[in-house]
Amino acid sequence: MSTYPDSESVTFVTAGGLAPRRTEVVPWLTLVALSAAHLAVDCCTGIWPVFKSLAQLDLVKAGLIATVGSMTANGLQVVFGTLADRSWRKHLLVGGTALAGAITLVPYAGSYALMFALQLVTALGSAAFHPAGAGAAGEVSRSRTGVMLGIFLAGGFLGYGFSQLLFSAVYLRSSRLTPVILVIPFAAAAALAMLLPSTPITKPVGSHRKQAFGAQAPGLLPLFGVQVFATTIFQALVFLLPELMASRQAPGWITNGGAHFGLVAGGSLALLPAGYSADHWGARRVLMVGNAATGLLLALLLAGSAPPIMALVLVTAYGLFNGVNTVVTVAEGNRLLPGHASAVSSLLMGVPWCIGAIGSVAAGALAGPSHGGSPTVALTWLGLAIPLALVSAVLVRPRGNVTPPSLDAPRCDC
Template sequence: MSSSTTAAAAGATSTLQPGGSAKPTMYRILLSISIVHLLNDSMQSVIPSIAGVLEESLKLSMSQIGWLLFAINFTSSVMQPVVGMYTDRRPSPFMLPMGMAFSLIGMLTLAFAPSYMTVMIAVIFVGLGSAAFHPEGSRVSSMAAGSRRGLAQSIFQVGGNVGQSLAPLFAKFIFIPLGQFGAVYFTAVAAAAIAVQMYVASWYRGVLASGGRTARKAVTRTIDPARKKQLQFAIIVLILLVFCRSWYNAMITGYYQFFLRDHYGVTLSDAQTYIFLFSIAGAVSTFFGGPLADRFGRKNVIWFSMIGSAPLAILLPYVSLTWAYVLLIVIGLILLSSFSVTVVYAQELFPGKVGTVSGLIVGLAFGLGGIGALAFGYLIELYGLKSVMIASSFLPILGILTFLLPSDRTIREWTKDV
């Protein structure tokens, strides 16, 4: 092990010691894993962004597009909790570069895919790569967080959200001019991500080798058995909130481009700008959501993100193109401010299960988004795009369920140090 790796491991170990010892935040590791998150999610988000390209080049129906969106989201979501449960028992630094290798294969296959089924295979590989990355990426974020868990999770998640926000620009400047072949450029993105992952994995191995696993167990928290049912109810409510947010997000990122084309006469290329504004606003709010939650409480931020975005979402289908720009930015800022917060909130509900819980909540967000995309595809064919767009705009109102969640202080009372 190099001296730099040893120093990194020692520094990380100090964040994990019991008692009152210093818990420094490892910003260079957080920045590295955030960059990889950006690269990973930019590749994953390419799939919904090029739906219009695939529709025209392969003559796909809306339901076929829905199946592709379902495949990318559901593949990653189903495997994330599985990977998380495995790595909770056996932390696996090698999982980080291995996931990127799957994504590289997927993007290379997509570039030369001659048929719908080949595209589906490519999409599944990208989904599997994302599933392998997210639980261990979230674990690295937690290990490097020190005492600033909200900020650390925001740094990690903002990379992913920025990557997602770039996907419409990739569609506009790469895929619409070049078609599917533009995916070949993302093999270089995957290769760069593998290189950064090797650095992070080296630090990760150093932490484990220096006793980080033992230290981590020494300061973990556990559930009060008398409160187990309340905590299970809370996670169910949280999942319902993630459901609402994910379905609305799937509608905007997957189908709003077609709404703009059919009802405003906007080209698919120009429509990507609207999707980009929504996504980049969400990336900005993801970063600030964590620190705001550290200050004002996680439940409060979750509540505001849902209820605050609801009236604007309802207005969106009826406004002019100019106001659509404004509303998409504001909705993205408010709605996605809770993206990282829900992950940390779930980790507080079930301490000691970082990989499993992160895989469940983040994976669930993608999985439910995939189910939503599939359902919306069929509903659009049955009832029309505008009707489904209007109906989906009411989803954030269900954020009123947030009042059923226990407060941050209550959760701390329901768990204890061991």
């Protein structure tokens, strides 16, 4: 049973069982609010990589801050996902959106310790928001889970893509003006507070949850593997992208956010087609194609012969094919475990991002010039994660006879 069904009739659990009750929730308006909040949150989470370049921070220390903050916060996504499925969804969405803006204060930090504290608060806000938001979006429509998640994720990709361009534009004008960016997450949090229902529908029983996860573990493990390996190299690429573009003598607009925007914009273009394709033809096929393409594109990017504009095109194409992973794996996970949407989202988004965060510190260490490293060398080694992601995609369980769902077909919430 979904939290935000296709009509305005919502089923609540009562002492005597299930009873219909009318609400004034408009599912599509809810989905738009969730996507806008995702934009606001990820508009803040993308700031640290470009700030470390603008402020000329030590790569190893900056990588350590990114990795420890991300691993700590995303490791808690399993807890946040469980809380979201147990009546805390709205609190996590509103609070997480507001907390995500902490990183906009980083120019005022006078030490690495304070920078870490601000990065950690932003990471915690993001970790609180994502499983709750993905769970809510995925439950808007049971028959079109991939498309609903695609719309939700598109907001995040848009915000993540513009994050570095927006921050660097404000920072280069005056580093003291960056707190004005706080208006975006605060406004989104206020909108969520007004538009979201106060109480989720279902409260999964703990023993039932464990039994369900245990039964579906063989199907979830390959999806988890795809996300871990793909996320590791993606985080490393995001972290080193300014330095990689600078090493290619790219103009400032590419180095200070343009390449990052291309990477994320490419990913956003993949969301709806990937969700639609997975709904029709199965997750395994889409994941295999996406990860095979990312391996080829990363090799071409690191070959070093492409001029800056062509490198930007390759980065965008990499983002396009890498973008299929999250929407397809989370949608497939929701199909395997209906009724546990936020927990599934935390397992297939939060935990992989927690593990994959090691990519940032590894990239910083391998690229450090004091050790004779470079961005190209670092990404070449870490790019070995892509073949492992492809192997995991091959192991994803085929869905058998996948029939395209009719957009007008009635949905059963049984």
